[in-house]
Amino acid sequence: MIELQDVVVAYDTRVILDHINLTIPDGETLVILGGSGSGKSTLLRLLIGLQRPTSGKIFVDGTEITSLNEEEFNKVRLKMGMVFQYSALFDSMTVGENVAFGLNQHSYKSKDEIKAIVAERLDWVGLGGYEDYMPSELSGGMKKRVSLARAIAQDAKFILYDEPSSGLDPITSGTISMLIKGMQSRLGCTSIVVTHDMQSAFYVADRIALLDKGRFIEVSSAEEFKHSTNKKVQQFINGKAEELTISARGV
Incomplete structure (x- = not known):
């Protein structure tokens, strides 16, 4: 479970x-919506530890992380x-090396085990x-899928998605949405999806939260929302x- 208590940035x-x-209870997919500058990406940075709150507490899987x-x-x-x-793949690494990056850094699995997981x-x-x-040989949608494969390589309990369909055509966006839903079903993971794609x-949300x-x-639930x-x-x-009220000076 993820819990934010009186968090201020x-x-x-x-x-x-x-x-x-x-x-956010275990196994839920929560979609976070909001206009530019509403705090969506800041919230993700807090959860991943790239930023600390000014005040308040954040619990991830029972651990207070702040x-x-x-x-x-x-x-x-x-x-x-x-x-x-924007996928954030390492351009100098192959697709396989990108997916294996976390496993190589943080596991004691053999090369053959890592190769099989990749x-x-x-x-x-x-x-x-x-x-x-x-x-460089992949399309934007394929890069997003590689990024997802890397994210789940270590059987993540929590998956955070920052604008997963940004810059993609409607058909490719639909494919990414199906993959998000599929990963939640396959892994039973908790997912937080920041998106502007209604x-x-x-399609993917159990609940939707609007930041303003x-x-x-x-x-509320997707249907209630x-x-x-x-x-x-x-x-x-x-x-x-x-x-907007626009005032004009002289014509």
Whole structure:
């Protein structure tokens, strides 16, 4: 389980996350929505330990992580897999080496065991036999799938997705969404998906949370979210911009 208790992230007078509270039970897929600058990516950075909150507590699998040193946090990170917005593959490594990176760094498995795991995970994401390809030889969607294979190589208990369908065409985005749902079913993992893709959100989510100005203004099941009476929720679902008052000087 992941739990955030009264978490604040602020820079001087600028508040990014404003006393947020959230509990994500084991095995759930939570989609986090919000406009640019609402705090979505900050939340992911807090969970992966790339940033510390100004105040508040964060629990991951029973461990309070905000006070951990780097060595202690690394043990928590072994339970996590991260799929980055732009894949974040190592360009100088083959696909197989990218997927095996964490296993080589943090496990005592033999080369043959790692090779078998890499082959299996690539097969799971529909890229069986691509071990010797270089990232430069892959499409954007294929890179995202390699990133997912790397994230699940160590049987992650928690998978964090940062804009997994960003920059992809609708068909490829649909493939990524099916893989997200498939990994949750296959591994029983807890998934947190930050996205702007409403079709993907409704497909993969057990619950959806909407961040607005650093606070959650709606956290509900996907079906309840779709029919929410909250005006801002409906604006976000329908892509309706708020009206702006524009004053013109002289014509």
